[in-house]
Amino acid sequence: MIKSQYKREMENIVPHSGFEEDTVAFLIQAVGPQNREEKTVIKKRSAVLIAVIAAVFLMTSTVFAAVAFLRPDEVADTFGETAVAEAFRSEDAVVINRSIRSNGYNFTLMGIVSGEGLEGIRADGEERSYLVLSIEQTDGTPFAPEDECPVTITPLINGFEPWRMSIYSLDAYRMDTTAEGIRYCLISTDSLEIFADRGVCIAVFDGIAPSTSVFAMNEDGVVGYSDSYNGTKAMFDLPLDTAKADPAAAAELVAKWEAECAGEDSTTASDDDFAFSEDASGATTAASIENSVDEIIFVNENVERYSLACEVDGTLHIYDSEGNELPAENFEGITKWGTVIGENG
Amino acid sequence: MDSFGTDEYIRQTVAQFSKTLYRIAFTILHNAPDSEDIVQEVFLRLLKAKPRFDSQEHRKAWLIRVTINLSRNRLRHSSRNELPLELCNELAQGDLRKSNSGILQAVLKLPEKYRTIIHLYYYEDYTIKEIAQIAALPSATVGTRLARGRALLRKMLEGGIYDD
Numbered sequence: 001m002i003k004s005q006y007k008r009e010m011e012n013i014v015p016h017s018g019f020e021e022d023t024v025a026f027l028i029q030a031v032g033p034q035n036r037e038e039k040t041v042i043k044k045r046s047a048v049l050i051a052v053i054a055a056v057f058l059m060t061s062t063v064f065a066a067v068a069f070l071r072p073d074e075v076a077d078t079f080g081e082t083a084v085a086e087a088f089r090s091e092d093a094v095v096i097n098r099s100i101r102s103n104g105y106n107f108t109l110m111g112i113v114s115g116e117g118l119e120g121i122r123a124d125g126e127e128r129s130y131l132v133l134s135i136e137q138t139d140g141t142p143f144a145p146e147d148e149c150p151v152t153i154t155p156l157i158n159g160f161e162p163w164r165m166s167i168y169s170l171d172a173y174r175m176d177t178t179a180e181g182i183r184y185c186l187i188s189t190d191s192l193e194i195f196a197d198r199g200v201c202i203a204v205f206d207g208i209a210p211s212t213s214v215f216a217m218n219e220d221g222v223v224g225y226s227d228s229y230n231g232t233k234a235m236f237d238l239p240l241d242t243a244k245a246d247p248a249a250a251a252e253l254v255a256k257w258e259a260e261c262a263g264e265d266s267t268t269a270s271d272d273d274f275a276f277s278e279d280a281s282g283a284t285t286a287a288s289i290e291n292s293v294d295e296i297i298f299v300n301e302n303v304e305r306y307s308l309a310c311e312v313d314g315t316l317h318i319y320d321s322e323g324n325e326l327p328a329e330n331f332e333g334i335t336k337w338g339t340v341i342g343e344n345g
Numbered sequence: 346m347d348s349f350g351t352d353e354y355i356r357q358t359v360a361q362f363s364k365t366l367y368r369i370a371f372t373i374l375h376n377a378p379d380s381e382d383i384v385q386e387v388f389l390r391l392l393k394a395k396p397r398f399d400s401q402e403h404r405k406a407w408l409i410r411v412t413i414n415l416s417r418n419r420l421r422h423s424s425r426n427e428l429p430l431e432l433c434n435e436l437a438q439g440d441l442r443k444s445n446s447g448i449l450q451a452v453l454k455l456p457e458k459y460r461t462i463i464h465l466y467y468y469e470d471y472t473i474k475e476i477a478q479i480a481a482l483p484s485a486t487v488g489t490r491l492a493r494g495r496a497l498l499r500k501m502l503e504g505g506i507y508d509d
Binding site: 009079082172177 | 387
């Protein structure tokens with residue numbers, strides 16, 4: 001009801017008449033054909049120059065270093081993140097440009113910068129860290145925008161188990177873009193500098209779950225890949241300034257994340273849209289939901305999972321992304337249910 | 346679709362997306378002139394950045410993401426965001442007073458972090474996963490904000506906030 005009414009009322013929100021014509025005229029004037037042609041030529045020349053530099057570099061050095069077509073600031077600009085781009089152009093940015101080859105890919109961690117309120121998408125203005133990592137295929141095949149690169153990139157912090165503190169708990173995510181056959185990932189994460197005294201790294205792995213089958217932590221708290229893991233491996237130690245470590249802020253962030261997890265659980269548990277019952281071990285044993293549900297979020301094997309389509313007719317039915325119903329035993333280990341969104345508003 | 350960057354490409358792109366992007370910008374800014382500026386800036390960035398898209402939906406998602414980013418930057422750096430909603434409404438070409446249920450006004454009065462996600466979910470019919478990709482937020486965060494935004498909305502409407 002709310003949704004359909006909202007749509008009807010939003011239809012009234014339109015630009016002034018003539019806006020489209022004005023915009024077309026503005027754009028044609030701002031980026032005219034001559035200008036576009038000139039930009040193309042400049043870009044081609046840049047590419048040639050970069051290729052020459054790359055060839056010279058590779059001939060004169062045994063250190064493997066990547067030559068990227070885009071700089072980190074240009075990657076940020078691609079997403080309209082002008083403040084992040086500016087930060088990458090500033091003296092605060094740390095240039096890394098270290099490469100690791102694994103499983104047919106060449107991963108290059110290009111740089112990192114941190115700052116408060118840089119990201120347009122966030123209104124909270126908290127300090128966050130931004131990293132740019134490029135991916136190339138080692139056989140020379142260029143990435144097309146639609147090509148999949150089925151790896152996950154996560155920050156890891158010594159002293160915290162990867163299945164406890166990773167991309168999910170650090171509120172990290174990445175935005176990808178492709179240029180000249182190279183995939184660029186802009187990674188945004190909670191501040192990593194505050195953990196600098198512990199040692200922080202960026203790790204690449206197959207799949208989505210930073211589970212014990214992928215990662216391990218030794219008795220000194222140093223994180224690494226599990227001995228039994230044979231997938232894509234690229235782990236970059238971040239050259240963070242230990243003087244910027246802030247154990248109190250780090251503890252606060254960890255506490256906040258743990259509180260949010262608990263809060264989300266308790267908030268959704270009281271939501272009218274659904275109810276789950278749990279047995280003594282915490283496993284979900286039954287569900288009673290009166291309204292249809294679109295998506296659910298849950299935690300299983302210490303990893304947050306989401307985006308499962310779900311429909312309800314008195315009992316819970318969970319589907320994979322292709323609409324196939326998943327057997328109930330797949331969810332026996334679920335220890336925490338998250339938000340359930342229903343279209344019943 | 347014509348070749349990227351041609352005049353016809355510009356016309357088609359503007360015709361296809363300007364209202365969508367304007368509504369998203371307006372949802373964040375509550376302000377018609379600023380929203381129109383943002384839409385033009387987004388199209389300009391598209392033409393300058395020349396990103397590659399694997400589908401129309403990919404292109405639309407890119408445009409929406411940049412619209413959200415630029416709108417939020419504008420919101421932070423502009424004093425106009427301090428204008429009361431009623432005054433902002435007067436600036437809007439679309440007349441919010443046509444809203445007879447108050448739902449639109451209720452959504453626009455939600456905290457910004459909720460209303461953008463509510464708009465994408467209600468108006469653009471994106472799923473949580475798609476919104477997460479567009480807004481570059483974890484799906485869990487999107488789901489939580491959507492649930493809390495809807496709960497706030499329900500309370501606002503039940504409380505008769507817009508009856509007075």
